Amino acid sequence: MQLYTLTVHQLSELMAQKKISSVELINAYLERSSKIEHKIQAFITHTKEEALAQARIVDAKRMQGEELSPLAGIPVAINDNICTAGLKTTCASNILNSYIPPADATVVTRLKNAGSILIGKTNMDEFGMGSSTEYSAFTPTKNPYALEAVPGGSSGGSAAAVAAGEAAFALGSDTAGDIRQPAAFCGVLGLKPTYGYVPRTGLISYASSLDQIGPLARDITDLALILNAILGHDPKDSTSATVDVPDFKAGLVNDVKGLRIGLPKEYMEAGVEGKVAAKIQEAVKQLEDMGAICVEVSLPHTEYAVAAHYIISCAEASSNLARYDGVRYGLRVEAEDVLSMFMQTRSQGFGDEVKRRVLLGTHVLSSASYDEYYTQALKVRTLNKQDFDQVWTQVDCLLTPASLTTAFKIGEKAQDALAMYLSNFCTIPVNLAGLPALTLPFGLADGMPVGLQLIARHFDEQTLLRVGYSLEQNTDQTSLKPDLDRE
């Protein structure tokens, strides 16, 4: 039995039956990492000793008969832009390469309270800016299905860690598809909750109006368990939603009969790779066979979403990253005078892509171009939201590809900022509208995972899980495992 391939609920069951202990589980994961991490490079920081210490505490509690959460004793990887108290949190940037936060992010506190074991901090594109994890200041992460391919991004380390068996689940952040696209590239499930449903406290801001923390996992039940633990209002974050959190696990049903699923034509017409399109058709057929009603719908402003998102996210980033000046924390490059210190710190601390976006964001907010760019982008954002509002009068959820292609090769788009951004074509409109969306694997094409994306109304994560769960129960296409032992 390979513990590192099992789901959270399977592992939880084994621990509840006392067939394995958390310490054994953590050791199995650490051993797995010791064998494959040099190939994948999913982690920036590993927390071996602390993880084992925490596992012993959970085991002791279990021995004393304490009632434990299904997440107790389970190893989790956390994206390195989510703060962990006393543990380096870098955003994969040189400017924060030694930054140690004083407090845990709310989601980390919630997972720790549930007894989850933090096994490490995962690699990402610097500050979340990128779609391949190649823009990490430290190292690119590799796709477990093909080491020459990217894992996607920006939460590529988290997706690769879950896919490769280095963590049972992970938390990433999603600004433009940063959970969903890497989940699709790495053959795991990724969910971006409704904007505001997960508190942002402790998430290092990239684009405040778009960022959202969410889970990456191996099946729908696991996602439900994680959502149960991390969703809900946080008094420390006044922008977090005050909507009630249902029991997602209890709400899982294998039934899509009569459910109306929209197929936005703009997505299929946007140059989807043939092999990806074929898998989407297969999924549609499967859902129809299960009784769902699939209809073509239109989101007419989809083609402007990427440009609007680029402007808005860069604008917000230019402001959010202004605080890294060498004065209070993080990197300080000593220089002859104070102005040089500021400039050298930022010049050396930020990578090219971050600089590109900060410059662009500063430009679009400057009074000379504000109306021409920023105001226009906000208008597109409104139109994009109205598109979705319109389709919700016709259907209950939408089905699209998670990405127009399967994982591309390392180096293929790293020098082409626009091509890189366009790889989030399918996921970006969801962030602009603040909607919840799920990507899940649907078989392989030429050996690489293909991802489906499901999009639902605000705070209707349950419909996403319902469709995902039904697919999972009726096909074997949603559960994939890479073969990392080949050589």
Next chain:
Amino acid sequence: MSRYEAVIGLEVHVELKTATKLFCGCSTEFGKEPNTQVCPVCLGLPGSTGVLNKRAVELAVKAGLALNCEIGTHTWFDRKNYFYPDLPKGFQISQIFRPIAHNGYLDIEVNGQEKRIHITRAHIEEDPGKLIHTGESITTSFASYVDYNRSGIPLIEIVSEPEIRSGEEAKAYLEKLKSILEYTGVSDVKMEQGSLRCDANISVRPAGTTTFGTKTEIKNMNSFRAVQRAIEYEIDRQIELLEDGGTIIAETRGWDENKGITVSMRSKEDPDYRSFLEHEISDIKLTPEWIEEVRAALPELPDARKERLVKEHGLPAYDAGIITGSLALAEFFDAVYEKYPDAKTISNWIMGELLRLLNARNLELSQAKITPEGLAKLLELIKKGTISNKMGKEVFELMFEEGNDPEQIVKERGMVQISDEEQLAQILTEVIAQNPKSVADFQSGKKQAIGFLVGQVMKATKGQANPGVVNTMLRNMLAEK
């Protein structure tokens, strides 16, 4: 009459009197060790999120209502992006696009003329930290230190319309604004602690024209008097420059208190603040009912209190204006009145002795030792004739300095007035005997001669004789002769 007219608008920053900062639970107390009142939120640490202080919103709404503003039921925060090391996030959270209060006014009186100055807006924002340089400035210092205790302290910025025309009007505007904010408990309004700061935008134009001239912004004024002087200086400077055929440069100028001049600080190209919505703080949504509750709970404001003193107590408008201009004075007045209900007398003592001593010693009322109960007792002693009015002033000064009970002072110093006719009769007889010429003058009709005789009695009694009694007795005694 000048051929020029000055156009002045004031931007006043006022610290809201909250126990904690605008977006975190750190204390706002003044004067603590640097960086002891900070947390991840007000230090702008990565990942920190703030929560809006409800009390700050309530105080801002109070201020807005007291300044006759309309209150927005849905307003929000924006980011004002600029770089400076005292600004921990690289932007200031402020209300750029939708201020919590707008379109208000306050009335001032200068030289007996009433004038209404409109208020464009009042918005909530956070204070930056404070830089302390070892040298002149950040670029020329060996080291600069940053104190973030002030970072995140809630402020409201109150912006006037450019309707002020002189330094005197500006001072009157500030005094009225200060008293309104004091009455409503919105702020401590202490300029010396930085809880009230004022910048002035000044331009001049030919009298009778309506277009605006080029304006300069004046900073670094740390008293209302300094604001007035700086404005007066700047108006003269601009007029002189124009008369000489020069042009005004749009710039920021600093007031040099010692030299009494304004000096150029930097050319006033407004920085591009690249403002946009702050997404990490929730919007401010207020119900009209709640706003009305705050309005109903507003205390009596300076104008209403002044009118009450005039109408109910018959005080001259000028005196009433001075007394109600400061909440402390107005409350002092009311407290004395409760024990000694003679408004005119109280007003005379406040306008006379109390203000004279406060000004002479450069003190706030709270620093003087005299209590309203003490003054009431003193006035009682004078009324009963135990001491003379003149003695009363001496006693007042002692009470002002040391805070002692007036009866005790009178007793200790033997300052008892002699009103006893038997006791006075002998002294009067002696004075009459020693001054036959004055007596003769009086009896021949030179009635003012009695003043000299009263003076002689006062001298003989070391000022303790009751001059009223002496006067009456003298007249009786001289008439008998």
